[in-house]
Amino acid sequence: MRFSTFLSAAFVLLSLGLHASAHGYPLRVTVDGTEYAGANGPSASSDSPMREVSSNSPVTDPTSNDIICGLDAAQASSSASANPGSTLQFFWGTISGGNWFHNVGPIITYMAACSDDCSSFTPDDSTEWFKIDQQGESTDGDSSTWAQAELLDGSPATVTIPNGLKAGNYLVRHEIISLQNSVSVGGTEYYPSCLQVTVGGNDNGEPNETVHFPGAYSETDPGILGDFYTSGYTYVFPGGSVATISGSGSSSGSSSSSSSDGPTSSTRSSSPTSSTATSSASVPAASSSSSLAASPSAVPTALLAVDTPGSSSSSSPSPTNTSSAVDATGSGSCRSKKRSLRRRRATTAARANGTSSEVPSRRSMKMHRRRAAHAVSF
Numbered sequence: 001m002r003f004s005t006f007l008s009a010a011f012v013l014l015s016l017g018l019h020a021s022a023h024g025y026p027l028r029v030t031v032d033g034t035e036y037a038g039a040n041g042p043s044a045s046s047d048s049p050m051r052e053v054s055s056n057s058p059v060t061d062p063t064s065n066d067i068i069c070g071l072d073a074a075q076a077s078s079s080a081s082a083n084p085g086s087t088l089q090f091f092w093g094t095i096s097g098g099n100w101f102h103n104v105g106p107i108i109t110y111m112a113a114c115s116d117d118c119s120s121f122t123p124d125d126s127t128e129w130f131k132i133d134q135q136g137e138s139t140d141g142d143s144s145t146w147a148q149a150e151l152l153d154g155s156p157a158t159v160t161i162p163n164g165l166k167a168g169n170y171l172v173r174h175e176i177i178s179l180q181n182s183v184s185v186g187g188t189e190y191y192p193s194c195l196q197v198t199v200g201g202n203d204n205g206e207p208n209e210t211v212h213f214p215g216a217y218s219e220t221d222p223g224i225l226g227d228f229y230t231s232g233y234t235y236v237f238p239g240g241s242v243a244t245i246s247g248s249g250s251s252s253g254s255s256s257s258s259s260s261d262g263p264t265s266s267t268r269s270s271s272p273t274s275s276t277a278t279s280s281a282s283v284p285a286a287s288s289s290s291s292l293a294a295s296p297s298a299v300p301t302a303l304l305a306v307d308t309p310g311s312s313s314s315s316s317p318s319p320t321n322t323s324s325a326v327d328a329t330g331s332g333s334c335r336s337k338k339r340s341l342r343r344r345r346a347t348t349a350a351r352a353n354g355t356s357s358e359v360p361s362r363r364s365m366k367m368h369r370r371r372a373a374h375a376v377s378f
């Protein structure tokens with residue numbers, strides 16, 4: 001098959017809004033540089049402070065309890081030690097250890113106090129979550145600069161625990177929202193994940209604003225329903241404002257989170273790095289948005305293969321580094337536009353240089369088609 005034929009076939013399939021199955025979660029996390037294995041993925045550990053989910057698939061109903069910590073999220077047996085001001089880095093990836101591959105949509109992080117030990121705490125719709133970070137487009141109105149796209153090369157999402165936060169046990173709800181299918185109600189994909197942390201120190205700060213899950217998101221919120229490929233709009237984050245942390249005993253006296261001093265944060269997109277400015281120097285593979293634009297790796301290639309839903313337990317992990325650019329976790333759901341097709345064409349051309357697994361085989365295309373046809377018939 002000629003490659004251009006493949007591209008048109010792919011474009012047609014994607015244009016049908018097909019929903020493929022395989023997506024991802026944080027594979028590991030660091031807290032001030034200390035690494036913890038995730039609870040899902042090829043290097044998962046049963047001691048992980050992250051809550052294990054039952055599938056790499058997204059939550060698609062923001063009114064379900066799965067929106068809290070992910071699909072069937074289970075309590076974790078341990079908690080990571082942190083402090084106010086600690087840097088958290090979440091390394092997102094796929095079921096087989098490859099890099100994250102969706103590129104449109106925000107990364108939003110909340111925290112909630114566990115009533116006691118987080119290992120025995122079950123959050124529900126009365127749990128008080130406060131937003132600590134939100135990352136949208138690094139250039140407001142430029143839909144090619146989403147924070148999420150910076151994860152495509154394996155870089156972590158970086159979040160800072162607010163200064164002044166009261167000591168105690170918390171869940172950190174760190175979430176990617178993928179907007180590639182969000183032109184219709186129900187198309188938005190939520191990937192919430194929860195990390196259990198024990199925050200030390202002597203601070204006493206409390207958030208000025210909290211939300212509930214379910215409840216914080218509606219399927220018709222302006223940041224959840226719409227065509228987010230179009231440039232020129234200002235993204236409106238769902239889930240309220242980044243909270244101000246204040247209270248007596250707060251060490252700094254200042255409201256911590258650097259993103260809390262702007263005027264109206266509800267319509268402001270923070271740069272992927274701005275809200276974590278203090279920590280950016282410690283990001284190992286810091287990627288700027290300019291390098292992002294120029295980098296071929298910033299293109300999802302995952303449409304080249306499709307996985308089946310909920311196959312996490314049965315599929316065997318593949319080597320993580322040799323050909324991680326293409327993962328067994330297809331993204332037929334990545335809605336494609338001409339621009340990304342152009343990029344993909346360039347990328348694939350560049351990658352045709354040696355890594356044979358990155359070129360779609362006739363067989364994988366056939367499978368893709370067959371599965372696509374299958375999906376359509378429902």
Ligand SMILES: *[C@@H]1O[C@H](CO)[C@@H](O)[C@H](O)[C@H]1NC(C)=O
Pocket residue numbers: 208209241242243244260261263264265266
């Ligand atoms: C809490 O603080 C943030 C940041 O200053 C602000 O945008 C938000 O409106 C405040 N919320 C309330 C309920 O006052």
Ligand SMILES: *[C@@H]1O[C@H](CO)[C@@H](O)[C@H](O)[C@H]1NC(C)=O
Pocket residue numbers: 319321322
């Ligand atoms: C994978 O990457 C790690 C670190 O980059 C390296 O030590 C290891 O040898 C690599 N494994 C393979 C199979 O290439």
Ligand SMILES: *[C@@H]1O[C@H](CO)[C@@H](O)[C@H](O)[C@H]1NC(C)=O
Pocket residue numbers: 350351353354
């Ligand atoms: C081709 O492969 C080599 C070695 O793997 C790599 O260093 C080089 O950047 C690749 N070139 C392109 C255009 O991808």
